[in-house]
Structure formats: C-alpha cells, structure tokens
Amino acid sequence: MEKDDALNALAALGQETRLDVFRLLVKAGKEGMSAGAISDALYVRPNTLSTHLSALSRAGLVQAERDGRSIHYSAELATMQHLVTYLLQDCCGGNPDLCAPIANLFSSSSCSETKGF
Template structure:
C-alpha cells in the first residue's frame, strides 16, 4: 500500500461518524446495509450520512452495490487488512514473537477473555 492511500484511509476514519459507519458496516458483514438503515442505526441525518459515505467510498474502505432500487454499502475488509498490514509491516523490528500479543488481541472473539 502506498503512503498516500494509507493517509486517505486514516483521514477518512479520523472522524467520529465515519468511524462509527465503518464499524457498523464491519458488523453487518457481507449483507451490508442501506444508507437508510445506517442513518437509523446511528441517528445521522441522511444528507450528512451521504457525505460521510462518499468520503469512506473514495478512501476505498466502503463499497456500494446496487440491489434493485437500493444501494447496499459494505465495508471493504481487504482494504482495511492492507491498511493494518501497512501500519504494522515493520512491527517490532521484524521479530514476529514480539507481535504475538497484538495478533492474539486481533484474533480474540470473546470480549471478557480479551
């Protein structure tokens, strides 16, 4: 990943509503959500949400597909994986043992155990 692409993605996520939208879409999984459902879930005005979805889409973190008359928004997890890989590519001076706690935290699925 190029630095400029990483900066765009980080800037997109550096705003509270956009971060909330991205996290909600991650939870929604491959089914995604319509803009109306996102707006309802987060209590965001539709025109404001449209702006945020545009920023997330341009950053590559969210993609929209048309299904009938609706646009379905989905988080692009491969873009997020590339971003995390970019951020951590030099983790711990290349010593993978030192990155073990980070990997364990990322793979943990039950909150109390994490």
C-alpha cells in the same frame, strides 16, 4: 498499500461519524446495510450520511451496490487488512514475538465464526 492510500484511509476514519459507519458495517458482515438502515442506526441525516459514505468509498473502505432504488453498503475489509499490514509491516524491529498479541487478534476464530468472514 502505498503511503498516500494509508493516509487517505486514516483521514476518512479520523472523523467520528465515518468511524461509526465503518464499525457498524464491519458488525453487519458481508450482507452490509442499506443507507437508510445506517442512517437510522446512527441517527444521522441521510444527506449528511451520504457525504460520509462518499468519503469512505473514495478511501476504499466501503463498497456500494445498487439494490433497486436503494444503495447497499458493506465494509471493504481487504482495504482495512492492507492498512493494518502497512502500519505494522516493520512491527517490533524484526522481533515477531513482540507482535504476537496483535497477530493473535487477527487469527482469532471468534470473528470468522460470528460474522461469516
């Protein structure tokens, strides 16, 4: 990931509603959610949500797929993985033991078992 891409992703997530949307989509897993379901779950007006989804999409954090008359959104976890890797690539001054607690979070089987990732 390039620095500009990381800045765009962080800027997109640096807004409360967009962070809530991304976290909701992560919880939804691979199936994602329709825009209407996201709007209902977060109590966000559809036109406002559309703006936030567009920002997340431009940053590569969500992907959209048309499903008939609605649009279905899911979290783009590969982008988040690249962002976290970019942020931690020089972690702990070359001492990987210091980064073990962070690495263990991502190797935890609980995420893959519960969400199908």
